[in-house]
Amino acid sequence: MKNRADIGIIGGSGLYEFFDKGEWIHVDTDYGKPSDQVFLSNYAGKRVAFLPRHGRGHKIAPHKINYRANIQAFKDLGVGVIIAPTAVGSLQSHIKRGDFVLCDDFVDRTWGRENTFFDKDKVIHISSADCYCDSLRDLALSSCRDIGVNVHPSGVAVVVQGPRFSGAAESRWFTSMGWDVVNMTQYPENVLAREAEICYLNISLVTDYDVGLIGEKGIEAVSFDEVVKVFGENIEKLKKVILGIIDNVPDGYSCDQCHDALKGAGA
Numbered sequence: 001m002k003n004r005a006d007i008g009i010i011g012g013s014g015l016y017e018f019f020d021k022g023e024w025i026h027v028d029t030d031y032g033k034p035s036d037q038v039f040l041s042n043y044a045g046k047r048v049a050f051l052p053r054h055g056r057g058h059k060i061a062p063h064k065i066n067y068r069a070n071i072q073a074f075k076d077l078g079v080g081v082i083i084a085p086t087a088v089g090s091l092q093s094h095i096k097r098g099d100f101v102l103c104d105d106f107v108d109r110t111w112g113r114e115n116t117f118f119d120k121d122k123v124i125h126i127s128s129a130d131c132y133c134d135s136l137r138d139l140a141l142s143s144c145r146d147i148g149v150n151v152h153p154s155g156v157a158v159v160v161q162g163p164r165f166s167g168a169a170e171s172r173w174f175t176s177m178g179w180d181v182v183n184m185t186q187y188p189e190n191v192l193a194r195e196a197e198i199c200y201l202n203i204s205l206v207t208d209y210d211v212g213l214i215g216e217k218g219i220e221a222v223s224f225d226e227v228v229k230v231f232g233e234n235i236e237k238l239k240k241v242i243l244g245i246i247d248n249v250p251d252g253y254s255c256d257q258c259h260d261a262l263k264g265a266g267a
């Protein structure tokens with residue numbers, strides 16, 4: 001049978017495997033190799049593809065990820081929905097460790113990343129104002145509430161270049177702007193999914209407070225080991241939330257917001 005999938009999951013820091021049953025398949029794309037092989041499985045009558053964003057064993061730093069190959073790999077498999085969990089730091093004291101945030105907007109602070117599929121013989125200008133799928137956020141919100149996790153239905157992610165964490169002044173600036181969480185990988189994954197006309201859902205798992213909040217109310221500094229530890233503590237909840245979403249994505253799902261994203265963009 002030709003390899004295909006309905007739903008794709010891009011696993012973040014601390015999430016390198018998802019299903020027990022299935023098979024790893026080798027995938028290559030016009031944009032090179034994705035971060036790892038893709039794990040194909042069946043769940044709730046759907047074909048689900050899983051790809052670890054940093055590769056198994058966390059080998060690829062955020063600025064080195066081939067985001068285009070990762071999205072194209074899913075596109076080639078026929079994926080119409082991408083569920084993309086990420087570990088994030090909180091920029092606001094009311095967004096606490098272990099909370100989930102369903103981001104609906106972003107600020108790009110990265111540089112030098114390949115961030116478009118349209119850099120050859122065609123000029124395309126997509127809107128990135130709505131690259132997070134609203135329908136999927138609704139499904140995710142229900143699933144989070146069913147599981148009983150503390151969830152924020154929307155949020156702005158600042159995407160920094162990494163691999164370093166933010167400086168204190170940078171972090172205080174992000175907080176003062178009212179932005180919610182900070183991460184290193186949501187961009188350009190989100191806009192590439194939009195260019196590929198695939199629904200994109202981010203589930204941000206808050207692993208710690210960012211450095212600008214350190215010192216407030218006894219908040220302590222972040223280390224990568226700590227990020228992975230908190231992510232690990234919440235991984236079972238995250239998996240349940242994702243399975244709940246997959247359960248509730250209707251068969252033959254189509255989305256006006258995302259599946260026609262290139263309409264009117266010059267395509």
Ligand SMILES: [Zn+2]
Pocket residue numbers: 133134135136198199200255256257258259
């Ligand atoms: Zn959508």
